[in-house]
Amino acid sequence: MEEKEVKTFQFVVVGGGIAGVTCVEQLSSQTPCADVALITAGPHIKAVTNYRQMSRTLEEFDVEEQPSSILQEKFPNLSVIHSAVRSLDTKSHRVQTADGRYFGYNKLCICSGGRPKLLSQDNPHVLGIRDTDSAQEFQKRLSNARRIVVVGNGGIALELVYEVEGCDVIWAVKDKSIGNTFFDAGAAQFLIPSLEADKPAAAAPCKRLRYTTEEPTPEAAQTFTADRHSRGGSSASTESGSALGPDWHQGIILKGSEQVTRRVSVEYQCEVENIFTSKDHLTSSQGTHRHENESWPVYIQLTNGKTFGCDFIVSATGVVPNSEPFINGNTFAVAEDGGLCVDDHMLTSEPDVYAAGDVCTACWEHSPLWQQMRLWTQARQMGWYAGRCMAAHASTQPIELDFCFELFSHVTRFFNYKVVLLGKFNGQGLERDHELLVRCTKGHEYVKVILSRGRMVGAVLIGETDLEETFENLILNQMDLTPYGEDLLNPNIDIEDYFD
CATH class of the missing domain: 3.50.50.60 (FAD/NAD(P)-binding domain)
Known part of the structure; x- marks a missing residue:
């Protein structure tokens, strides 16, 4: 086979989505003297804008489509290569693009996202x-x-x-029930009236007693x-x-x-x-x-x-990891969901190859309060952490698992309500002895907390509850809440002052 000319970079990132762009930004700022390349098929990239840290783990941001030239203007050490990836040869440490060019790497991060099912x-x-x-x-x-x-x-x-x-x-x-990925049946029933034009007026809060199993409502x-x-x-x-x-x-x-x-x-x-x-x-x-x-x-x-x-x-039946172009001819460990397995430093099973975002599956031993979901927040977190890991490994510096993987947290909007999900928000993987407390004000708010052995392990907050930071702290601190009983969700008690 005729040997093609290969341009080699210290760091190569594949994918112009949030994970790839965040990874490139982290690498380019941390290692300003290193040659960094971003390989992306489209002329535009997805950039995080209006980023706001709401609490220790909760974050809000907008996603804006921008021309890739903005990235290059910001980081002089960055080259953007506009082409899809045809193949990867991990033995020779090089990537072939669809236009026939070859690019070598010292370290590679695959952020190719997912494709619709x-x-x-x-x-x-x-x-x-x-x-x-x-x-x-x-x-x-x-x-x-x-x-x-x-x-x-x-x-x-x-x-x-x-x-x-x-x-x-x-x-x-x-x-x-609707929204099964995010809600239980009770939260779904709270949201369903929003499909009607006339939104119901806020009613007096009603509080359900704690209960140990969650039966779907009619x-x-x-x-x-x-x-x-x-x-x-x-x-x-x-x-x-x-x-x-x-x-x-x-x-x-x-x-x-x-x-x-x-x-x-x-x-x-x-x-x-x-x-x-x-x-x-x-x-x-x-x-x-x-x-x-x-x-x-x-x-x-x-x-x-x-x-x-x-x-x-x-x-609208979800996505599958877009890992196929990279698997052929290599020996990646692949998870059951088709994602590239990564360890707690975002490393795949192939040397010097990292992955972040929808294309990867977190195969390390998770925190009891965290789970992977292919969401924008995790794409940003994984891309940011992968960039830090690549830079640290290149300079042989130690690095610890980032705190964002300690507690699952996500904030979004559905049916015009603010929705905050924390920890094991649907009781994922918990024993049957966990308890639930629910407070619902029709048309205004829905609050559910999950307790295991008296300690809060998850929460769903729908509406402007202003409880997310308090509940995040209670989940992280693993404080025994047994003495507080159902007052935990008493609408007449200011829970924020209670645990200040």
Whole structure:
């Protein structure tokens, strides 16, 4: 084989998303004399802006798409290479890009993110929403749509069903309640009225006694109708790039062709059985669907026996780690979920190769209060920590696991409510003897804490509760809360002063 010319860098990072860009920023600032390269397929990168540290582990930030030239202007030691990666040879320490060039590295960090798990890869009526291109395509199609079907129960699906107006929305979820990734059934019931136009007035707080098992509450009525007027907005023109950031729907109009009415129908505990065209539907008798006399571009049959016609289907069923281009020809340890296994220094099983963000799986022994979830906050934290580890290892300096991996914490917004998740917020991996305390004020707030042997190990806070820092401290300190009993959530007691 003819030997190609290889340009070698001390540090090479693959991926222009939050993990990759944060890693590059950390490396470039910590090692200003080192040659750093960022390999990214798109002309734009995802940058963290308006970063705010809310508490020891909670953080808020915006994600902004920027031209990569901004990074190069900021860091003179950084080179940005615009190309996808074709292959990686860990033995020779070099990466081949899609345009045929080779780049050597002393240390490499793979931050290639994830790719959508689409219901169908080649059906033109199935749309995944992952990057800015697909979000714009969704906006374009929605403007002419009378009805869409949203399949999935994660963050993208939750945002879509709340934001879309002027369109009939059928929401197919595989679980007994909405938002199963983030909430229990009680929190789901708290949020469901937000699908109605008229928000309920805040009521007096009601407090449930502690209980030891969480039984799903009866499902709310499966159909909600609302008359909404368009809130307007402006269309944002952006280039294709990495995954969308939080609040990706801000600034684009998500309105269908119907002028007033929006209708959301939730189909619980079902998955997709089949997808077929209008022609196939006319020649078959599969299932039942509403508006028998109408013809639709595509039909979707669910495992609950129902079939719906619609203008298009949104596949919002999560992502899988985008690790394939790097695995071929190498001997990476790969986790069950397809992610590259990394240790507590973000190192893979291949020498001098690190990984961060959605592409990796944290395979070290976790803190009892932390778990990996492929979220923007963890992409930023992992990229930042990976950059620190690479710089420390290059100078043979010791480095300890960052404190952000001590406690799981995430803040976001769903259905226009602030949502804070702390620790084992859904009782993940806990023994059955854990206890729950819940306080719910309809239309205002939902507070749930998880206690194990009298110590707080997790919390869900929906609404402007102002309890996140207090609860974070109680979880980290592992204080015995048994003496406080149900007063822990007594709305008449200022809990912040209680534990000041």
